[in-house]
Amino acid sequence: MSERSNIERFDELTGEILATLYRSFPVPKNLLPAEFVNNPTEYNEAVQADVPSEETRFFIATAEWLRMAGYLSADPQDGHGHIVRNCVLTPKGLEVLKVKPSNLDDVDTLGEQLVTATQQGGKDAARKAVGDVLNLGARFLIGLGSP
Numbered sequence: 301m302s303e304r305s306n307i308e309r310f311d312e313l314t315g316e317i318l319a320t321l322y323r324s325f326p327v328p329k330n331l332l333p334a335e336f337v338n339n340p341t342e343y344n345e346a347v348q349a350d351v352p353s354e355e356t357r358f359f360i361a362t363a364e365w366l367r368m369a370g371y372l373s374a375d376p377q378d379g380h381g382h383i384v385r386n387c388v389l390t391p392k393g394l395e396v397l398k399v400k401p402s403n404l405d406d407v408d409t410l411g412e413q414l415v416t417a418t419q420q421g422g423k424d425a426a427r428k429a430v431g432d433v434l435n436l437g438a439r440f441l442i443g444l445g446s447p
Contacts, residue, residue: 314433
């Protein structure tokens with residue numbers, strides 16, 4: 301089995317993060333790496349303590365990118381890399397997730413699609429929904445349309 305690319309890992313984590321925040325909106329949530337990655341810490345012989353694993357560092361980088369891109373709001377990182385504090389969707393993030401991909405009334409919003417895909421373990425469906433969310437967000441950001 302081939303290893304997932306960084307983009308695939310990013311899309312999967314983005315889907316899980318946005319689905320989590322969509323479910324909890326408008327209540328801010330602390331995002332713990334253990335809820336999103338398999339091995340949140342690893343033992344470091346040099347410091348003789350557990351430190352954030354590569355998976356956790358990737359998770360934190362993904363959440364930080366989503367914050368910088370305007371999809372979520374969170375407290376600044378404290379340098380320890382163990383948690384994303386007080387995370388909530390921004391108006392842009394919420395608007396993009398509330399969009400229905402077509403004019404059909406019976407189609408779920410992008411946020412609902414992410415929630416369903418992440419709950420059912422549908423990684424391909426989650427990656428597709430994340431692609432739609434990021435594409436729509438980018439179009440909104442550069443003024444090609446509104447969500």
